Amino acid sequence: MTKIAFIDNSIDHVFYNPVNHWKPFIKEFVTYRAINNEFPSLNENFTHIILSGSEYSILEKAEWISKEIELIKKVIDRGIPILGSCFGHQLITVALCGYKNVRRRKNPEVGWIEIKIYNKNSIFRGINDRVYAFSSHFDEVFDLPPQFNILASSASCDIQAFQYLDKPVWGIQFHPEINIEQGKELLYKAKFRHIEYTYIYQRALNSPPRDSEITQKIVNNFLNYY
Numbered sequence: 001m002t003k004i005a006f007i008d009n010s011i012d013h014v015f016y017n018p019v020n021h022w023k024p025f026i027k028e029f030v031t032y033r034a035i036n037n038e039f040p041s042l043n044e045n046f047t048h049i050i051l052s053g054s055e056y057s058i059l060e061k062a063e064w065i066s067k068e069i070e071l072i073k074k075v076i077d078r079g080i081p082i083l084g085s086c087f088g089h090q091l092i093t094v095a096l097c098g099y100k101n102v103r104r105r106k107n108p109e110v111g112w113i114e115i116k117i118y119n120k121n122s123i124f125r126g127i128n129d130r131v132y133a134f135s136s137h138f139d140e141v142f143d144l145p146p147q148f149n150i151l152a153s154s155a156s157c158d159i160q161a162f163q164y165l166d167k168p169v170w171g172i173q174f175h176p177e178i179n180i181e182q183g184k185e186l187l188y189k190a191k192f193r194h195i196e197y198t199y200i201y202q203r204a205l206n207s208p209p210r211d212s213e214i215t216q217k218i219v220n221n222f223l224n225y226y
Contacts, residue, residue, distance in 0.1 A: 002223055003047050004029035005040035007068065009054035009087050015189055018052035018085075021177040025219045026050075034064050039071050048081045048223060051088025053175060058090040058102050058139050069095045081168035083123070083222050086137055089161075089171030093141045096164060101144055107156070108138045108197070111204030112183065112211065115160050115174060119151045122163050123170050123221040124214075132210035134175045134183040136190070141173065168225050176215040183209065 006029040010016045019031055029050070032038040040046055051072075056062070072095035075082050084092045090102050113135045117124045141159045144150070152161035154174070161172045178186065184205065191201035 001047075003045060004050060004223075005044075005046040005048070006031045006050045007034055007039065007052060007088070008032065009034045009052045009056065009068075009091075011035060011055045015193060016053070016055055016186060018177070021175075021179075021182060022050065022052070025177065025215050034068055037064055037067060039067060042071075042074060042078060042080075046080065049075050049083070051082070051084035051091055053086035053088065053136075056087065057104075058087060058094065059099070059104060065091070076164070076167065076169055079168065081222060081225055082170070083218075084171045085177065086173060086175055089173050090139055090141055092164070092169060092171045093144070096147075096169075097145065102139060102141055105138055105140050105157075108200060109135045109140075109154065109157055110137075110187070110200050111135065111207050112180075112209045113154050113174065114210075115152050115154050117152050117161075119149060119163075122149075122151060123172075123218050123225075124151060124161070125221050126217050127214050128212070131212035131214055133212060133214065134178040134180075135173070136175065136186065137173060141171065170222070172218070176218055179213075180209045180211050183211075 008019055008031055010018055032040055093101050112132055115131050117129050140157055147165050148162045150162055154160050163170050187201045187205050191198045
């Protein structure tokens with residue numbers, strides 16, 4: 001029986017609420033709020049773990065981040081399938097490699113981007129070689145060691161997705177779970193919240209939105225891995 005733990009890494013639900021973005025694609029999950037130091041116990045027999053994105057930077061270390069990293073290490077050791085999106089993708093990298101493979105981008109990747117899929121034998125099974133999805137990140141994963149299988153990239157981000165060895169451990173930098181209307185809403189809020197980056201968010205709002213709607217296939221592949 002599937003039992004999913006969803007770790008919500010958001011800071012302000014008025015601005016960004018990843019639970020609402022994932023709900024349409026997953027029938028049932030138990031939510032934990034990371035900034036409140038709420039984390040699942042591995043004694044609760046969860047079969048899958050999902051890590052959300054966050055407004056927080058992976059480079060701004062905090063107590064709750066350290067606790068989540070330790071949990072991720074234990075989850076991987078136990079072989080529990082885990083999927084991280086954006087900030088969650090970066091968290092998995094830090095849990096496995098430390099901070100040497102995450103960095104601040106020179107330019108944030110914001111808006112609807114084209115993604116090239118390299119390996120479709122994993123969570124991208126049944127998905128086209130090229131897809132479009134929403135993206136919003138100022139940090140990135142880079143130069144991963146050979147233990148990581150790079151599954152996808154974009155024009156400005158070499159590691160859009162990975163799998164660790166042949167384990168059920170995946171990171172996705174982009175946000176397939178954020179649809180066009182949600183993406184527009186997030187960009188609109190962000191351009192007033194982060195005035196120094198208003199031009200970046202406005203440029204994204206002015207660009208044509210494109211969404212290949214691949215989230216349900218990713219979720220199904222993740223939940224049906226075994």
